[in-house]
Amino acid sequence: xxxxxxxxARLRAAGCVFAEEEAALLFATAATPAELEAxxxxxxxxxxxxxxxxxxxxCGLRVFVDPGVFVPRRRSEFLVSVAVGLVRARGExxxxxxxxxxxxxxxxxxxxxxxxxxxxxLAGSGLAGFGGRVELHASDLDPAAVACARRxxxxxxxxxxxxxxxxxxxxxxxxxIDVLICNAPYVPTSQIAFMPAEARDHEALLALDGGTxxxxxxxxxxxxxxxxxAPGGVLLVxxxxxQAPVMAAExxxxxxxxxxxxxxxxxxTVVTGTR
Numbered sequence: 001x002x003x004x005x006x007x008x009a010r011l012r013a014a015g016c017v018f019a020e021e022e023a024a025l026l027f028a029t030a031a032t033p034a035e036l037e038a039x040x041x042x043x044x045x046x047x048x049x050x051x052x053x054x055x056x057x058x059c060g061l062r063v064f065v066d067p068g069v070f071v072p073r074r075r076s077e078f079l080v081s082v083a084v085g086l087v088r089a090r091g092e093x094x095x096x097x098x099x100x101x102x103x104x105x106x107x108x109x110x111x112x113x114x115x116x117x118x119x120x121x122l123a124g125s126g127l128a129g130f131g132g133r134v135e136l137h138a139s140d141l142d143p144a145a146v147a148c149a150r151r152x153x154x155x156x157x158x159x160x161x162x163x164x165x166x167x168x169x170x171x172x173x174x175x176x177i178d179v180l181i182c183n184a185p186y187v188p189t190s191q192i193a194f195m196p197a198e199a200r201d202h203e204a205l206l207a208l209d210g211g212t213x214x215x216x217x218x219x220x221x222x223x224x225x226x227x228x229x230a231p232g233g234v235l236l237v238x239x240x241x242x243q244a245p246v247m248a249a250e251x252x253x254x255x256x257x258x259x260x261x262x263x264x265x266x267x268x269t270v271v272t273g274t275r
Contacts, residue, residue: 007040014044022049029053048198059111066148070207071199072107076183078268079236080108082261083179084115086234086272090178096134097177097230101165101221102184103138104207106149110136110156112179132157139168142204165217166224177228180235184217185210186243214243215250222250222273229256229275236272247271 004023011019022043029052030036042052050056050065057063058072059080065071087096096116100109113134136158140146146162153160161168165182185208192200192209199208210216218237225235235256239247244260248271251258256273263269 007036010040010044014046016043025049025053046197047202051202056105056107058107059114061107061110061114063105063107063110064148064151065105066144066151068144068202068204069142069148070104070145070203072105075266075268076108076238077111078261078263078266079181079183079238079270080111080115082270082272083112083181083234083236086274087112087116087179090232093178095132096179097173098134098136098179099169099173099177099181099228100136100138101140101180101182102207102217103140103149103153103160103181104145104183106138106153106158106160108181108183109138109158110152112181113156113158137161137169137173139163139165142206144204145207165220166228169228174228176230176233178230178233180221180225180229180233182218182221182235182237184221184237186214186218186237186239188212188214213246214240215247218247219250222247222254222256225251225273226255226275231275234272234274236270239269239271241269244269244271248273 004027007023008019011022016022026039030039039052043049048071050071051067055062056065056072059077098109098112100106103109113136117133138149138153139161141164146160149160187208187210189209189211248258248260251273256275258273261270
């Protein structure tokens with residue numbers, strides 16, 4: 001493979017903006033020159049760096065990211081901060097119940113749990129986890145995402161299900177969920193072709209396509225949420241700035257108290273609906 005300089009040049013030629021940082025990470029990940037060559041080849045071909053090295057940093061946690069699985073976006077850290085803030089504003093809860101629908105790697109649910117309990121170590125590390133101080137559930141339709149989320153969530157005491165939104169959750173959660181995250185796809189079908197190739201070519205379409213106006217899955221989450229939320233519990237979803245008023249109206253129509261939260265630093269918009 002050659003020197004680090006050669007790897008940097010190859011990554012830069014492939015369009016990697018942060019070629020130096022990525023090269024250092026690839027060298028740190030590879031155990032042999034042959035493995036390094038394979039990793040560089042994958043990255044130069046456009047595969048997301050997180051899938052190549054097998055992990056991503058999110059809210060200070062290191063989460064596994066398997067090939068084909070949606071990579072947690074840094075902007076979604078804003079949703080985590082909103083969720084943690086809303087729960088803390090309610091006062092001390094004995095054992096908050098957190099559910100992460102359309103969970104992908106499970107990063108958002110883990111980050112909220114960590115934010116409510118303090119540092120929990122690295123996801124998937126087999127540490128003591130959250131000490132029973134929160135109840136964490138996650139689900140996704142994509143089998144690859146479910147397998148990845150189980151690597152991240154279950155060693156820390158959570159449970160991951162495969163299936164469609166609420167249909168796979170245990171009935172014992174009905175009316176008891178304090179934090180309901182649904183980081184569902186919200187890109188309109190017609191806009192998928194204009195997404196970066198890293199996402200379009202290497203993440204499941206299921207995790208990207210939000211239907212005609214991008215809100216198909218999120219509407220269903222809003223409609224079902226009131227039956228599952230505890231009094232004072234909150235549904236949190238991420239949308240574009242333009243979609244937010246429509247999504248807020250959907251939550252209001254479902255009987256939730258909707259609010260729109262924006263953050264310029266993250267470039268993120270979160271809509272919440274509180275029961």
